Amino acid sequence: AQTVTQSQPEMSVQEAETVTLSCTYDTSESDYYLFWYKQPPSRQMILVIRQEAYKQQNATENRFSVNFQKAAKSFSLKISDSQLGDAAMYFCAYGGGTSYGKLTFGQGTILTVHP
Amino acid sequence: GAVVSQHPSRVICKSGTSVKIECRSLDFQATTMFWYRQFPKQSLMLMATSNEGSKATYEQGVEKDKFLINHASLTLSTLTVTSAHPEDSSFYICSAGRENYQETQYFGPGTRLLVL
Numbered sequence: 239a240q241t242v243t244q245s246q247p248e249m250s251v252q253e254a255e256t257v258t259l260s261c262t263y264d265t266s267e268s269d270y271y272l273f274w275y276k277q278p279p280s281r282q283m284i285l286v287i288r289q290e291a292y293k294q295q296n297a298t299e300n301r302f303s304v305n306f307q308k309a310a311k312s313f314s315l316k317i318s319d320s321q322l323g324d325a326a327m328y329f330c331a332y333g334g335g336t337s338y339g340k341l342t343f344g345q346g347t348i349l350t351v352h353p
Numbered sequence: 354g355a356v357v358s359q360h361p362s363r364v365i366c367k368s369g370t371s372v373k374i375e376c377r378s379l380d381f382q383a384t385t386m387f388w389y390r391q392f393p394k395q396s397l398m399l400m401a402t403s404n405e406g407s408k409a410t411y412e413q414g415v416e417k418d419k420f421l422i423n424h425a426s427l428t429l430s431t432l433t434v435t436s437a438h439p440e441d442s443s444f445y446i447c448s449a450g451r452e453n454y455q456e457t458q459y460f461g462p463g464t465r466l467l468v469l
Contacts, residue, residue, distance in 0.1 A: 271457070273457070281444060281446075281462070282462045282463070283446065283463075288456075338450070338455040338456045339385055339387060339402075339455035339456065340402060
């Protein structure tokens, strides 16, 4: 079975600074996807970024980028120029190649942004 | 992106009653939807996979007679919590993905259930 681990229960960052959230996963599958979702206080899950395992290039979405290390099974999220609206719980998720759509989530990291 | 709605957003019921939660994909068709449960400040736990036109697949430890799932159309899945008890109080979230692109899931806004 696949597992996803987020070892940072809480993180904080100053507005306009950069922060990196860590995620590791374990799988025996060769075809899979990785995601970062954001859950603000409204509790609506919002897709931040996705990465296909077969792609070597790290995904980027505006201020959000990932560092995907396939051999190390590591998938960290970097948030640049942090904004107050980035404050939320962030979940790393794994989606396997044999069961598209079925996601395994990490424990989550609560991100606080200080003005 | 894609839009997924849930109704109701919040429900309070008495112990022993049944509650139905709807999950709709608004601008796409979804042959498969997923139902999750989330406790405060915890992660999402997958409860079941809802398959259009066939029986749902439940995760280990989830009572299928307690949590009835019906996926009657390509845009609607329902979760019915039968004979609800206070321990069923939780936040329930559904997700769906576009046909042929199901690896990326879009989530409904969730339903907060409180059983008194």
